[in-house]
Amino acid sequence: MSELASYNFAYLDEQTKRMIRRAILKGIAIPGYQVPFASREMPMPYGWGTGGVQVTASIIGPDDVLKVIDQGADDTTNAVSIRAFIKKVANVAVTTKTAEATIIQTRHRIPEAELQAGQTIVFQVPIPEPLRFLEPRETETRKMHALEEYGLMHVKLYEDIARHGRIATTYAYPVRVEGRYVMDPSPTPKFDNPKMHMSAALQLFGAGREKRIYAVPPYTKVVSLDFEDHPFEVQTFDKPCALCSAEQVYLDEVVLDDRGGRMFVCSDTDHCETRRAEGHRGEMAGEAA
Amino acid sequence: MMIIDEPLLRASSVTKLYGSRVGCEDVSFELWPGEVLAVVGESGSGKTTLLNCLSTRLPPTAGSVSYRMRDGNFRDLYEMSEAERRFLMRTDWGFVHQNPADGLRMTVSAGANVGERLMAIGDRHYGKIRSTAIDWLTRVEIAQDRIDDQPRAFSGGMRQRLQIARNLVTGPRLVFMDEPTGGLDVSVQARLLDLLRGLVSDLGLAAIVVTHDLAVARLLSQRMMVMKDGRVIETGLTDRVLDDPREPYTQLLVSSILQV
Numbered sequence: 001m002s003e004l005a006s007y008n009f010a011y012l013d014e015q016t017k018r019m020i021r022r023a024i025l026k027g028i029a030i031p032g033y034q035v036p037f038a039s040r041e042m043p044m045p046y047g048w049g050t051g052g053v054q055v056t057a058s059i060i061g062p063d064d065v066l067k068v069i070d071q072g073a074d075d076t077t078n079a080v081s082i083r084a085f086i087k088k089v090a091n092v093a094v095t096t097k098t099a100e101a102t103i104i105q106t107r108h109r110i111p112e113a114e115l116q117a118g119q120t121i122v123f124q125v126p127i128p129e130p131l132r133f134l135e136p137r138e139t140e141t142r143k144m145h146a147l148e149e150y151g152l153m154h155v156k157l158y159e160d161i162a163r164h165g166r167i168a169t170t171y172a173y174p175v176r177v178e179g180r181y182v183m184d185p186s187p188t189p190k191f192d193n194p195k196m197h198m199s200a201a202l203q204l205f206g207a208g209r210e211k212r213i214y215a216v217p218p219y220t221k222v223v224s225l226d227f228e229d230h231p232f233e234v235q236t237f238d239k240p241c242a243l244c245s246a247e248q249v250y251l252d253e254v255v256l257d258d259r260g261g262r263m264f265v266c267s268d269t270d271h272c273e274t275r276r277a278e279g280h281r282g283e284m285a286g287e288a289a
Numbered sequence: 290m291m292i293i294d295e296p297l298l299r300a301s302s303v304t305k306l307y308g309s310r311v312g313c314e315d316v317s318f319e320l321w322p323g324e325v326l327a328v329v330g331e332s333g334s335g336k337t338t339l340l341n342c343l344s345t346r347l348p349p350t351a352g353s354v355s356y357r358m359r360d361g362n363f364r365d366l367y368e369m370s371e372a373e374r375r376f377l378m379r380t381d382w383g384f385v386h387q388n389p390a391d392g393l394r395m396t397v398s399a400g401a402n403v404g405e406r407l408m409a410i411g412d413r414h415y416g417k418i419r420s421t422a423i424d425w426l427t428r429v430e431i432a433q434d435r436i437d438d439q440p441r442a443f444s445g446g447m448r449q450r451l452q453i454a455r456n457l458v459t460g461p462r463l464v465f466m467d468e469p470t471g472g473l474d475v476s477v478q479a480r481l482l483d484l485l486r487g488l489v490s491d492l493g494l495a496a497i498v499v500t501h502d503l504a505v506a507r508l509l510s511q512r513m514m515v516m517k518d519g520r521v522i523e524t525g526l527t528d529r530v531l532d533d534p535r536e537p538y539t540q541l542l543v544s545s546i547l548q549v
Contacts (some may be wrong), residue, residue: 149409151407154413155394156397162398228414228415
């Protein structure tokens with residue numbers, strides 16, 4: 001690590017980390033509220049998870065074990081790069097096992113294995129404002145949050161039903177946190193929304209470009225918005241995972257050839273590997289593994 | 290018939306200054322339930338400033354505006370919290386803008402435009418919201434099958450009617466209108482006025498209508514205020530003011546109407 005001697009622990013300087021920690025503490029104190037913070041330039045482009053990296057860098061300590069996932073996978077570019085970056089600048093242990101990690105930074109998924117007390121999950125958020133596409137003025141959306149004027153959020157869901165016959169929003173599905181703030185859970189599939197409800201883990205959200213941090217403390221009510229006659233429901237899949245035969249998990253569609261061949265596999269790679277190690281076998285486990 | 294012995298809205302000495310320029314000055318009046326009051330005058334006479342001051346969109350420099358809430362108590366509008374004020378604006382009040390694009394959400398469907406206020410006050414049943422929206426579209430003469438179209442696809446007159454439906458869906462007691470027929474051609478204006486007149490009398494709405502069009506004032510309103518240079522120079526029953534104007538300026542205004 002000698003060539004990195006000029007970097008502070010976890011890349012950010014101590015003053016910045018204190019500033020971010022203050023924002024995180026405020027976010028935890030007001031679940032779902034978007035706390036503005038002085039987002040820093042990071043050595044990666046906006047949209048690659050600069051918010052999540054700053055949150056992770058501010059809370060990580062030498063004893064932490066880090067896991068980074070991108071769309072559920074530990075081995076995609078974004079996940080590999082961020083994991084390598086934090087490992088390099090903080091010299092912490094990294095893992096791909098959900099159960100072993102103390103901090104999980106994620107883009108677009110919550111792991112299938114239930115998170116435990118003591119774990120922290122850090123979401124990378126592109127657009128923290130759930131009302132953004134309905135009301136472009138930031139001054140107005142802040143006022144709407146302050147005054148709990150959330151009728152507009154239902155206008156979006158109404159539009160979905162009017163156009164598609166059902167609520168067609170499948171990701172970044174708005175939730176209400178502890179009966180107060182409406183929050184964008186980041187572009188996770190709505191399949192993961194129920195996992196946020198009363199989760200034992202601390203959930204932190206960082207939006208680097210938009211300079212916002214928000215949080216859901218452990219054991220907090222997180223309710224997906226819906227209509228009485230069109231209740232919230234998650235996606236279901238016809239078949240189990242082709243590799244580990246898991247059901248009730250979120251599956252990715254993988255195109256196998258140009259003749260329409262495809263398979264559905266767990267999006268959470270760690271979950272799939274763990275199940276296969278336990279001896280579960282899906283219908284394509286032999287040929288595709 | 291119930292005898293109403295208290296006004297709905299009371300303005301006392303409402304003054305709005307823009308620096309040293311006068312927007313409106315020392316305007317006092319009372320508006321009674323079910324009454325339509327027209328505010329007329331030429332451009333720049335302070336009509337819209339007054340309307341904005343009354344509807345809490347623009348705090349006056351001096352004076353006060355109080356409103357009789359549904360519980361019967363008068364409240365000073367500018368001493369209410371912003372949350373209460375906004376709640377009042379989307380339940381008990383309506384505001385019809387001259388340009389429908391200011392009062393509508395142009396990128397969501399007509400049904401959602403009408404339903405927004407219902408959802409804002411906590412309605413969470415899609416079927417009920419939709420049937421209420423259909424009911425209101427019918428009342429403002431918009432075909433049911435246009436419910437899922439965006440107002441962008443509507444003509445000017447339809448947009449204005451949609452804006453009216455959107456405002457009336459919560460059963461407000463008071464509607465502010467800023468040149469509701471401005472920019473529409475005469476036959477469309479006539480139908481819109483007809484519609485407004487019907488709705489106002491059916492629902493017992495009180496309304497304050499700002500217009501420079503004396504014909505609109507004559508058709509819609511029972512009482513009228515003539516403004517000039519920010520001051521009210523003449524008030525009275527509409528027919529009286531138009532048939533027997535007393536102030537020289539009002540006489541000029543009335544005699545300026547083009548006769549076809």
